[in-house]
Amino acid sequence: GQQLNQSPQSMFIQEGEDVSMNCTSSSIFNTWLWYKQEPGEGPVLLIALYKAGELTSNGRLTAQFGITRKDSFLNISASIPSDVGIYFCAGQNGNEKLTFGTGTRLTIIP
Amino acid sequence: SAVISQKPSRDICQRGTSLTIQCQVDSQVTMMFWYRQQPGQSLTLIATANQGSEATYESGFVIDKFPISRPNLTFSTLTVSNMSPEDSSIYLCSAQYTEAFFGQGTRLTVV
Numbered sequence: 001g002q003q004l005n006q007s008p009q010s011m012f013i014q015e016g017e018d019v020s021m022n023c024t025s026s027s028i029f030n031t032w033l034w035y036k037q038e039p040g041e042g043p044v045l046l047i048a049l050y051k052a053g054e055l056t057s058n059g060r061l062t063a064q065f066g067i068t069r070k071d072s073f074l075n076i077s078a079s080i081p082s083d084v085g086i087y088f089c090a091g092q093n094g095n096e097k098l099t100f101g102t103g104t105r106l107t108i109i110p
Numbered sequence: 111s112a113v114i115s116q117k118p119s120r121d122i123c124q125r126g127t128s129l130t131i132q133c134q135v136d137s138q139v140t141m142m143f144w145y146r147q148q149p150g151q152s153l154t155l156i157a158t159a160n161q162g163s164e165a166t167y168e169s170g171f172v173i174d175k176f177p178i179s180r181p182n183l184t185f186s187t188l189t190v191s192n193m194s195p196e197d198s199s200i201y202l203c204s205a206q207y208t209e210a211f212f213g214q215g216t217r218l219t220v221v
Contacts, residue, residue: 003152031209033209033210035212040214040215040217041214041215042116042202042212042214043153043202043212045111045209045210045211048209088152088153090210095141095206097143097155097158098143098153098204098210100153101152102152103150103152
C-alpha cells in the first residue's frame with residue numbers, strides 16, 4: 001500500500017536544539033496526524049490537523065497542515081532527552097484507514 | 111484520548127501453533143484496526159474490524175492466517191495461525207474515534 005515520504009529518515013541532534021521534519025504525499029488528505037512511538041510502546045497521538053493551512057501547537061510541538069493538503073510539517077523546539085523516539089505522520093480521509101509515513105527516528109545527544 | 115489495552119504484551123511461540131491477541135478499549139467504537147510492524151519500521155495494516163460485519167483484509171493478508179473477531183463495540187481479537195518465524199513482529203490494535211488511538215502492541219517471536 002501507499003506510504004507517505006517522511007524526511008529526514010533519522011536525526012542526531014544536541015539537546016536544546018530545534019527539530020524539523022516533514023511528510024509528503026502524492027495524494028491529498030483531509031486530516032493529518034503526527035504520532036510518536038517509543039521502544040516497546042504503541043504510537044501515541046501528538047497532534048491532529050483538520051484544515052489546510054492550519055498551524056497547531058502542543059507544548060513544544062508545532063505542526064502545520066500544508067496548503068496543498070499533500071504535506072505536513074512537525075517542529076519540536078528546545079529538544080529534551082525524552083523527545084527520543086520515532087515520529088510518524090499519517091494522512092486520513094474521513095474514517096478511512098490511515099496512510100502512514102516511513103518515520104523519522106530522533107536521537108538526542110546530551 | 112482513549113485507553114486501549116492489548117494482551118499479551120509479548121510472547122514466544124513455537125512454529126505451527128496459534129496465538130490470539132486481545133484488544134480492549136475503554137469507550138465504544140465502531141472501527142478497529144489491526145497492524146503489523148517490524149521494529150523500527152512503519153505500520154502495515156492487516157485488516158479493518160467493524161462490529162457487526164466481517165473484517166476487511168488488506169492485500170497480502172488472508173482470513174485463514176489472521177482470523178479476527180469483533181463481538182462487541184469494545185473488544186476485538188486477532189489470531190495469528192500456524193505461525194512461522196516470518197510472523198515474528200509487533201502486532202498493534204487501533205481504535206478510530208475522532209482520531210485513531212493505539213494499544214501498546216504485542217511483540218511476537220516465533221521459534
